[in-house]
Amino acid sequence: xxxxxxxxxxxxxxxxxxxxxxxxxxxxxxxxxxxxxxxxxxxxxxxxxxxxxxxxxxxxxxxxxxxxxxxxxxxxxxxxxxxxxxxxxxxxxxxxxxxxxxxxxxxxx
Amino acid sequence: xxxxxxxxxxxxxxxxxxxxxxxxxxxxxxxxxxxxxxxxxxxxxxxxxxxxxxxxxxxxxxxxxxxxxxxxxxxxxxxxxxxxxxxxxxxxxxxxxxxxxxxxxxxxxxx
Numbered sequence: 169x170x171x172x173x174x175x176x177x178x179x180x181x182x183x184x185x186x187x188x189x190x191x192x193x194x195x196x197x198x199x200x201x202x203x204x205x206x207x208x209x210x211x212x213x214x215x216x217x218x219x220x221x222x223x224x225x226x227x228x229x230x231x232x233x234x235x236x237x238x239x240x241x242x243x244x245x246x247x248x249x250x251x252x253x254x255x256x257x258x259x260x261x262x263x264x265x266x267x268x269x270x271x272x273x274x275x276x277x
Numbered sequence: 278x279x280x281x282x283x284x285x286x287x288x289x290x291x292x293x294x295x296x297x298x299x300x301x302x303x304x305x306x307x308x309x310x311x312x313x314x315x316x317x318x319x320x321x322x323x324x325x326x327x328x329x330x331x332x333x334x335x336x337x338x339x340x341x342x343x344x345x346x347x348x349x350x351x352x353x354x355x356x357x358x359x360x361x362x363x364x365x366x367x368x369x370x371x372x373x374x375x376x377x378x379x380x381x382x383x384x385x386x387x388x
Contacts, residue, residue: 201375210380260375
């Protein structure tokens with residue numbers, strides 16, 4: 169089955185850029201997603217990218233997709249304290265969405 | 278109005294008991310899911326229903342039984358609870374695009 173990997177933790181200073189990385193195994197995935205989970209809450213969709221795109225920008229968020237390397241990244245520009253959360257990448261295959269283990273982002277003032 | 282609502286939000290119970298978690302969505306989506314999130318935040322799909330029909334059933338013990346009375350509801354019943362069942366259980370719904378709308382989670386603690 170699909171395997172989705174993320175680094176566990178990222179610490180960043182307020183105002184800097186954050187880059188969260190994700191690798192996956194199934195090259196037939198059609199949609200790739202980034203979700204955010206704040207403490208005590210469910211996951212919320214941040215952004216997504218179609219597999220035929222290389223890049224998508226949405227305000228402070230930039231998603232890069234390298235299909236050859238099966239590598240997805242999320243860049244958050246001008247990171248704020250409110251961006252502290254766990255970020256999950258997720259890859260769709262048919263009816264199923266497989267999540268990575270999540271990257272905990274800590275923003276320091 | 279809450280789009281995907283789960284009850285209860287917190288559940289503390291003894292080993293061996295039977296408990297249920299309810300989920301309702303008012304988004305008109307055909308597909309609903311149950312996910313389990315363990316203490317390390319790893320999220321694993323358990324079940325998926327499309328318009329009341331079971332379409333995904335991952336390797337989950339038979340003690341877990343989902344029930345979908347209609348496409349807006351997907352409940353999870355757990356028999357003979359074990360310590361390892363302690364987790365946060367998330368319900369989600371989807372319009373079929375792969376985007377999931379999650380509930381706030383139900384934290385189950387088995388003592």
